[in-house]
Amino acid sequence: MTDTFTRESKFSLEKLREDEEALDEKASLVDSETDIDNRTTARLIWRCLLLIRFYWKRFAVVLSMGWVIQIVTTAVAPWIGKVLVDQVVLGNPLPEDGSGYPSFLMPVIEFLLDKSAVAILFWLAVWTLLGIAFRIVWHYIGNLIExxxxxxxLHMVRSRLFEGLRLLPITKLDxxxxxxxxxxxMHDVHSIPSVIRWIVQILGWAVVTIITAAYTMTSAYPESPILVWLAVGSMPMYLLVTTPFSRMIRRRAQASAAAGSVFVSTTEEGMDNIQAVQSLGVNEIEKERFALASANSFRRDRYLVLVNNLVNKFGESTGRILFWGVMLYVLGKVVSGEMTPGDYAVVIGYFMAVSEPAAVLAWLWIGLQEPAAKARRVFAMLDMEQERINSSKATAxxxxxLLFEEVGFVYPxxxxxxxxxxxxxxxxxIVAIAGPTGAGKTTLAYLIARYHTATEGYIRIDGQDINDVSIDSLRSQITYIFQETETLAISIADNIRYGNPKATMEKVMHFARITGIHDFITSLPEGYETHLGTTNSKLSVGQKQRIAIARGLIRETPIxxxxxxxxxxxxxTEAYLISALQEVAKDRIVIIIAHRLSTIVQADRIVFLEDGKIQEEGTHDALMSREYGRYKRFVDLQSQ
Incomplete structure (x- = not known):
């Protein structure tokens, strides 16, 4: 078993691009355009930033705490190196007028004036340790808030994502x-906080650091402004080197996420269909399918890592060349006597303090490419067209x-x-909707709860158009029991009361008796508290169907x-269930879609569909009395 994008005999950019397009298509039909340009990337970044408004107070606290500690560290740390070199190592006395030191350090200089080199070292060590301890506590508190x-x-975005999925039309969910x-x-959603962190926190840190370091450096060494401009001037150099890789990183990030989606889908499908896999003896095929998806996910991640590493190396090389040039320039000043060795430590320290955030600013755009590409996948799902809520009005x-008036439906x-x-x-x-396969029976039933919306005509409940009622209000009065019965990985009792969580145990048992499943449940060691696995191996198909019917009946909705x-x-069991339905139908409208004659004949009225149209309508006996009727022919074919 092979896929066009899982095995590559020879690497080429063209083939890589073709494989990625095939991968996008297999991962999901949600994405119509995965290859985004710089303008779209900027819009995605702005959309992420708009989410700050929901938590702006916390953002303000985190930013303020980060800025305060960064200003203090940037302003003070390099001068510790100067004192260590000039006063402790070389033994030079501190200048009494504090010349060569910024004014905010004068209290410290005055305190250390009469101290020996050992004493100065001791106090520097004490203050450094206290500063480190304070920084740790400060960062810990800031990290907790962050x-x-x-x-x-994340919770807000995930909740919106789930709510959006919940409101998708069933056709899209399928x-x-x-x-x-x-x-x-689970994974792509993390990119949104990453974008915000890159823009708000890292951008703020870089700007504050540059301003603090540049101001302190030019104040203490006004004769060396060239170093500040060299440090700030590194930004266009980094941009020149890294910007050409932006589209490449976006594409690799999209492919990595798509491959991860395919891998998770493959795993989910394999586990969900484990019985079919084992019964058909295709374990080896499924094993290879899983291995191919896993290997492809690893390969796409590797491509992304390789591109990021390539960009990093280019950037590092640029930074090193610049650093060596500055270091040689400052060493020349020291050799000529214009600066002391301690000055060298300060100047280099401040140069690094300016050049590092300057590089980060230049890296900001390239660093946003990967999270922006993944954020697009989240927003693409959030932007999917949801069910049309024509009204917020509730219905009595x-x-x-329930009335259908010249209703028609055409698929998109x-x-x-x-x-x-x-x-x-x-x-x-009780109205039975009968007809051959493909007649439109299930589609008709979907229209009642607006899983599909009729494209022609009207559907009215007590004379009110269902399009004038909110979907939630409409569906709160309709219970739809699907042909594909599903049970949840919770207890049997909780499965039955799922649609009515407040239902008492007496009601749970009552509707279990109605559907004929009570005796089986009580025969289990844990009875109604038996926990069902995800594959429901404890239940037969018929037992699952009866639990699903009990779950629908317990809602006690009018339809x-x-x-x-x-x-x-x-x-x-069928006869028992039909009898029970006739009992509960006394105060409900019951619509049954069925093929089996034994179910159809028990209905009060039969609506026979063929080719998407009502061909006949009436009781079983009345329809069978028509010698050449279509319903009679349908029944005769079943009897043969």
């Missing part, structure tokens, strides 16, 4: 790999009828699924829609 702020931001959504929510409890790709659908289902009535509710049940 971590809380970042996690609050096409979105679960692994890709998980990867974006349904008490009369132009395929027509339904046309001119008109019928009414009244409270206390109940069941899609093939008896497909996995034996005849005895």
């Amino acid at each position: 971590v809380r702020m970042q996690h609050s931001l 096409n979105q790999p679960i692994g890709d959504s998980v990867f974006r929510a 409890k349904i008490s009369e009828s 790709d132009g395929r027509r699924a339904l046309a001119d659908i008109s019928f009414e289902a009244n409270m206390g009535e 109940l829609v069941l899609d093939e509710p008896t497909s996995a049940l034996d005849p005895e």
